[in-house]
Amino acid sequence: MSEQTKTPQISSVVTTEDVVLVGGKKSVDERYYYASQWELIRWRFSLHRMAVFSLVMLIVLYILAIFAEFFSPYTTDTRFEGFQQSPPSKIHLIRPGGGLQLYVFGTKRVLDQATFKFNFVEDTSIIYPISFFVQGEPYKMWNLFRADVHLFGVRDVPLFLFGSDRLGRDVLSRTLYGARISLSIGLVGVFISFILGVILGGISGYFGGIVDDIIQRVIDFLIAIPGLPLWMTLAAALPRDWPTLKLYFAITLILSVLGWTGLARVVRGKLLQLREEDYTLAARGAGASDWRIITRHLLPGFTSHLIVSITFNVPGMILSETALSFIGLGMQPPAVSWGVLLQDAQNLTAVAQQNWLLIPALWVIATVLLFNFVGDGLRDAADPYTR
Amino acid sequence: MLFYIIRRTLMLIPILIVMSMVAFFLIQLPPGDWVSFRIEQLRMSGVNVSDIEAENLKREFGLDQPAPVRYWRWVSGIITKGYWGRSLQWEKPVNEILAERVPMTIVISFSALIFSWIVAVPIGIYSATHKYTIMDYVITFLGFIGLATPGFLLALIMAWFTFSYFGFSPLGLFSSEYMDAPWSTARAVDLLRHLIMPLVLVGLGNTGSTIRVVRNNLLDELNKQYVITARAKGLSEWKLLWKYPVRMAINPLLSTLSWVLPGLISGTVLIDIVLSLQTVGPVLLRATLAQDMYLAGSITLILSAMTVIGALLGDIALVLVDPRIRFGRVEK
Numbered sequence: 001m002s003e004q005t006k007t008p009q010i011s012s013v014v015t016t017e018d019v020v021l022v023g024g025k026k027s028v029d030e031r032y033y034y035a036s037q038w039e040l041i042r043w044r045f046s047l048h049r050m051a052v053f054s055l056v057m058l059i060v061l062y063i064l065a066i067f068a069e070f071f072s073p074y075t076t077d078t079r080f081e082g083f084q085q086s087p088p089s090k091i092h093l094i095r096p097g098g099g100l101q102l103y104v105f106g107t108k109r110v111l112d113q114a115t116f117k118f119n120f121v122e123d124t125s126i127i128y129p130i131s132f133f134v135q136g137e138p139y140k141m142w143n144l145f146r147a148d149v150h151l152f153g154v155r156d157v158p159l160f161l162f163g164s165d166r167l168g169r170d171v172l173s174r175t176l177y178g179a180r181i182s183l184s185i186g187l188v189g190v191f192i193s194f195i196l197g198v199i200l201g202g203i204s205g206y207f208g209g210i211v212d213d214i215i216q217r218v219i220d221f222l223i224a225i226p227g228l229p230l231w232m233t234l235a236a237a238l239p240r241d242w243p244t245l246k247l248y249f250a251i252t253l254i255l256s257v258l259g260w261t262g263l264a265r266v267v268r269g270k271l272l273q274l275r276e277e278d279y280t281l282a283a284r285g286a287g288a289s290d291w292r293i294i295t296r297h298l299l300p301g302f303t304s305h306l307i308v309s310i311t312f313n314v315p316g317m318i319l320s321e322t323a324l325s326f327i328g329l330g331m332q333p334p335a336v337s338w339g340v341l342l343q344d345a346q347n348l349t350a351v352a353q354q355n356w357l358l359i360p361a362l363w364v365i366a367t368v369l370l371f372n373f374v375g376d377g378l379r380d381a382a383d384p385y386t387r
Numbered sequence: 388m389l390f391y392i393i394r395r396t397l398m399l400i401p402i403l404i405v406m407s408m409v410a411f412f413l414i415q416l417p418p419g420d421w422v423s424f425r426i427e428q429l430r431m432s433g434v435n436v437s438d439i440e441a442e443n444l445k446r447e448f449g450l451d452q453p454a455p456v457r458y459w460r461w462v463s464g465i466i467t468k469g470y471w472g473r474s475l476q477w478e479k480p481v482n483e484i485l486a487e488r489v490p491m492t493i494v495i496s497f498s499a500l501i502f503s504w505i506v507a508v509p510i511g512i513y514s515a516t517h518k519y520t521i522m523d524y525v526i527t528f529l530g531f532i533g534l535a536t537p538g539f540l541l542a543l544i545m546a547w548f549t550f551s552y553f554g555f556s557p558l559g560l561f562s563s564e565y566m567d568a569p570w571s572t573a574r575a576v577d578l579l580r581h582l583i584m585p586l587v588l589v590g591l592g593n594t595g596s597t598i599r600v601v602r603n604n605l606l607d608e609l610n611k612q613y614v615i616t617a618r619a620k621g622l623s624e625w626k627l628l629w630k631y632p633v634r635m636a637i638n639p640l641l642s643t644l645s646w647v648l649p650g651l652i653s654g655t656v657l658i659d660i661v662l663s664l665q666t667v668g669p670v671l672l673r674a675t676l677a678q679d680m681y682l683a684g685s686i687t688l689i690l691s692a693m694t695v696i697g698a699l700l701g702d703i704a705l706v707l708v709d710p711r712i713r714f715g716r717v718e719k
Contacts, residue, residue, distance in 0.1 A: 221405060224645060224698065225691040228653035229671060230413065233683055236675035237416035319537050323657055326539075327672055342543070346661075348558060351547045358547060361540045372535035 041304060044381035051377020054370040061367060065179035069139045072173035073153045073161075076336045078137060080158045080168040082109055085354050086120050088163045095127065102130040106157040117353070128154045163356035165344055174336050175360050181337035182318055183367065185252055189317035190310050193256035197263025198306075204264065205271030206294060212268075219261045227258055231320060235329040244335040251330055255320050259313065266309045270302035277301075304382040311375035315368040322364050338364050392703055402695055410688040411458045415680070422450055422475065461681065472681030476674065481685045484670060489689060491560070492666040495585055496655040497697070500647070503590030503597055508637060511601025515636075516628065518606065526598060534595030538588045539657040545584055546662060557584045558663050585662055589654050593647055600639050608632035638709055644701030648694045656690070 035043070046052055064071050080086075089104045105122040112119050134153040141147055153159060162171035204215040234254045238247060274280060275298070283297050324330030325339025326346075333340055341360040345351050351358060422445050426436050445451050452460075464470040471481035507530075514526045549555050556562070560581050565574045608614065609632055617627050659668030667686050674683040 221402065224402070224649065224695050225406065225409075226649040226652040226656070226694055228656050229687045229690050230409075232671060232675045233410075233413045233687055234416070236678060236683070237413075315535070322537075323539060327657075327660055329672075329675065342540075345543060345547075348546055348550055348556060351543075352551050355547060355551070358544055361543055365536055365540055368537060369532065369535050372531070376531070 037304070041378075041381045045377050048377035048380060050373050054373035054377075058367070058370045058374060061179065061370070062183060064176055065183045067141075068173075068176040068180055069141050069147070070149065071151050072170070072176040073150050073159055074137055074170045074173045075139055076169070076174050076177045077334065078169060078173070080164065080170075082168070083107075083158050083160070083164055084109075084168040085118065085166055086158075086160050086164040086168070087354070088356055089158075089160050090122065091130070091161075092127075096124075101127075103127045104130065104154055104157065104159060128157050130154050130159065162359045163354065165354075165357065166350075171341070171356060171359060174341055175338070175363060178336040178338045178341050178360060179363070181248065181331060181335065182321060182339070182364070185248070185255070185321045185337070186314040186318040186371075189252045189255045189259065189321075190313045192252065193260035193313065193317075194263055194306075194310060196256065196260035198267050200260065201264030201267030202271060202294065205268035206275065206290070206298075215264070216268075219264060222258060222261045227320070228323070230258060231255070231324060232327075232329055235324050240332055244331070247331060247335070251321060251324065255317050259317065259320075262313060263306070263309055266305060267302070270305060271298055274298050274301045304378075308375060308379045308382050311371060311378055315371040318364065318371075319368060388706070391706065395699055395702060399695060399699060403692060406691045406695075407462055407688050408458070410684045410691065411461060412454070413684070413687065415454050425475070461684070471685045474674070474679055474682040476677045476679040476682065481682050484682065485667065485685065485689070488665060488667045488670060491664070492655060492659070492668070492690075493693065495582070495659070495664070495666060496589060496651050496693075498582075499586045499589035499655065500593065500651060502586045503594040504640060506590070507594045507597035508601055508640075511598045511636070512605060512628070512633060514598065514602045515605035515609065527602070530595040530598040532595070533591050534599070536591065538591050538654050539661050541591065542584070542588050542658045542661040545588065549584070555580070557581060560665050581664075585655075585658055585664060588658050589651065592654065593651060596647075597640060600643070601636050604636035604639060605632055608635045634708075638705065641701045641705040641708065645695075645698035648697045648701075652690050652694050 032040075069075075086107065086109075089107070092103055092105070093100060095101050095103070104127075105124050106126060106128060107120040107122055109118050110121050111117075130152055131154070132152050133149055134155070135148050136150040136153045138146060138148040158164070158170070160170050160172070162175060164170055165174070200215055204212045231254060235251060238250050242250070271294075280293060280297055283293050288296070321330055321337065322339035322342065325337050326342045328343065331337045331340050333343075338360040341357075342364075345357040345361065422441070426441050426444070429436050442451075450457075461472050464472065469482065471485070473479070474481050474484055477484055510526055510530075514523045517523050546557050549557050559566075560578055561568075561574065562577050562581075565577045568574050611632075614627065614632060617630070618624075622630075655666070656668040656671060658664075659666045660672050663669055667690065671683060671686045671690075673679075674686065
């Protein structure tokens with residue numbers, strides 16, 4: 001990477017305070033040496049275009065999930081009688097008489113006498129415009145506020161951007177609501193395994209000895225066995241009739257109880273390495289307590305590495321939840337997650353006719369790839385002093 | 388050498404014991420058991436099952452004994468008689484159910500591993516020798532995608548794709564007309580056609596990571612002094628590449644096997660469920676759903692044992708391939 005490409009990013013974060021500090025205009029090099037570790041990480045990350053783009057996309061995804069009620073035209077269990085298994089609505093742009101407008105036609109379900117399949121035929125006599133910030137079905141945002149404004153919608157006829165399922169429910173709305181469980185389980189799960197990993201890895205790495213041996217054997221064991229069969233048997237132990245929230249935390253717990261080992265390894269490895277550094281010795285010599293050495297001197301030394309590991313762990317969690325729910329051992333309907341939605345896609349002949357049921361799979365794949373790109377960018381940026 | 392192999396094999400025993408305990412006690416976790424499940428099923432379908440009959444049924448399957456007793460019975464049965472217990476759901480010994488499926492699972496997961504190596508090593512070598520060319524960037528990017536893309540979701544999409552556009556259903560290991568047919572060339576071809584997708588998909592993640600590992604290691608090796616010396620002495624580039632650097636670069640394929648195998652086996656289980664192959668994957672799913680404990684426990688144990696034994700074989704192979712590894716202690 002050349003200096004030319006770096007300059008704009010750097011100049012944008014230099015504050016007046018920095019300039020005053022050295023009493024004059026600073027060269028790029030000087031700014032580089034005066035920058036804090038986090039500034040350096042930010043600069044290097046911003047050079048990684050794919051990672052920045054992925055981060056933005058991920059933020060968009062999470063916003064969609066957080067405000068799912070607003071962004072989705074319907075709720076998760078709104079059924080449209082007579083519109084079961086409808087393909088995605090065709091959106092038209094040019095009005096019959098000329099002029100531009102986003103609109104759809106009403107559709108009618110017709111039974112094909114030859115194949116005994118239902119076809120949806122557009123009725124082109126009336127146009128139904130798609131309007132934005134439209135009043136639609138009432139909902140309770142986060143179960144707190146009543147509202148009925150949706151980002152977009154069509155009056156009188158249903159609008160299925162992603163088609164509808166076999167009960168006539170909008171797949172787009174269900175995908176957006178499903179993002180809530182699927183996306184958050186990654187974060188919550190990683191948070192729990194992070195705590196477990198930091199505590200156990202920290203104990204193991206800092207104190208060493210027999211404690212270290214025991215924890216390491218447990219980690220070796222957990223790493224050596226295939227996770228999925230274990231998850232399956234553990235998830236099978238959960239009663240199917242638990243309420244959604246309870247099931248959610250139980251599954252998150254199962255995933256993180258087996259998922260903390262990687263983080264613990266990172267923590268331990270880095271602690272072992274940093275424990276031998278001169279500055280740790282100096283801190284100990286100055287009479288600092290164990291706790292202070294760990295939190296003030298050791299933790300900041302590998303926070304960036306930890307963030308990288310966490311970023312790579314999130315997609316794994318999301319995938320595990322999707323896999324478990326997909327095979328019927330994870331979240332259960334009426335809860336909606338991407339894995340639950342994909343249960344409808346288990347039947348090949350059904351999918352062959354309603355390929356829009358696979359759309360949630362594309363969302364999962366996209367999310368996983370985005371997280372990996374962000375992780376990749378972070379890994380390159382994590383150690384800003386290696387050039 | 389022999390001592391090393393024996394020592395490593397002996398080290399496997401405590402691991403296997405812990406594994407069997409974990410597998411068994413996990414299966415004890417469900418709040419119900421198969422007999423209760425079955426009785427409930429019978430009662431729901433209108434068959435009257437009295438409490439005494441229910442008790443008898445439980446006794447027959449040994450469910451009235453405390454867990455450690457049942458565990459000991461199970462394990463000693465496996466060791467002394469090779470008897471893995473009786474599947475309550477299939478009403479057959481576990482051995483019979485798994486007899487064909489376990490070898491098939493091993494075949495699929497290990498050929499997926501070999502397949503991913505065959506694909507990834509040449510690509511990795513090409514990528515390293517053509518560093519920073521467009522092809523290198525394309526390969527690195529595709530490898531990254533392969534590494535990150537979840538195989539089972541891809542299996543779902545690929546199954547739909549081949550079915551819709553080629554009219555070929557990749558589900559199962561045989562098409563319906565060959566299912567019970569005797570072995571013939573046509574049947575073997577049919578099996579191969581069905582095997583391609585699972586092999587590619589199960590190996591996908593490993594293909595991606597192997598390309599990366601081979602490329603990075605080979606790049607390190609190619610910068611070393613001995614390569615420069617050899618080049619200065621006029622060795623041809625081709626010979627130079629294959630003589631040492633490539634051999635060095637593919638060492639990690641064996642040494643990281645203990646990390647790769649668990650993921651590979653998990654992937655096989657899941658993809659086999661999606662593609663309903665006649666392996667242990669779909670059986671395990673049904674067993675866990677019905678809380679058929681002996682079957683589920685046996686499969687979990689077999690899969691875990693497969694993983695650690697595979698890793699052991701990898702370590703032994705590594706010693707054979709790389710004589711620099713000392714037998715005393717293998718560095719992790």
